[in-house]
Amino acid sequence: MSRSRTKTFLLFLLVGSVLTIFPISGQDVDPSRSARNIRVKKLAQNWQDEVVTLTNTDGKKIKGKLVDANIHNFLLEKKDGKITEVPIDQIAVVTLSPGIMELSLTVATGLIVGGFAMGFVSLTTSEASAASQGVTALLGALVGSWMGYFTFYQEEVIELE
Known part of the structure; x- marks a missing residue:
């Protein structure tokens, strides 16, 4: 009887450790990534239809009117009317010029x-x-x-x- 309890205890210990190590699908692993997603959602709400400048991690600047932003891409409308998707992972800084x-x-x-x-x-x-x-x-x-x-x-x- 005590052997069965020990096996049950070890099984619960194993399952518990596996669940704490591996994240549930759809859950962000990196807390800085979830903070980034919160900032991007606020950007999409507050600065929609404003002219923004996105600075790439390489220092390249992309300027356009912010159409939408989600957790994966910024959608910018360029001067020629084309909509450009810019991956969020490549963006370091977002700048809003004064209007x-x-x-x-x-x-x-x-x-x-x-x-x-x-x-x-x-x-x-x-x-x-x-x-x-x-x-x-x-x-x-x-x-x-x-x-x-x-x-x-x-x-x-x-x-x-």
Whole structure:
């Protein structure tokens, strides 16, 4: 009787060790690969129909409009209208260039800071001439645009490796 229990115990031990060593089919083996797949799914949701630049592991850059992305391929539409499949395993970095929204935020920041600078000068000095207010507004707009450029008008880079 104890021999049969020992054999049963060894059988369960063998089956348990085999199941822990070999993954179930369809399960990702590499945790970094599953993290990569999560990033790619988010890319497909958030950046669809945006112009992206894919940097290959060799350093080659591929630019196009992101049509779709799944766990195997990026689908890009080139300028000529052709759809290109790029394997995800070959991509190291995905870059989204700033668009019209980022440019408008940069310009708006410059205008707001310029307006505040002009308002500050006109309210704090009672004898401010129109020329000094204009120069202050121009300098404020330049500083605000510079701040907006470095705050909003930047490329978004996602490393997949």
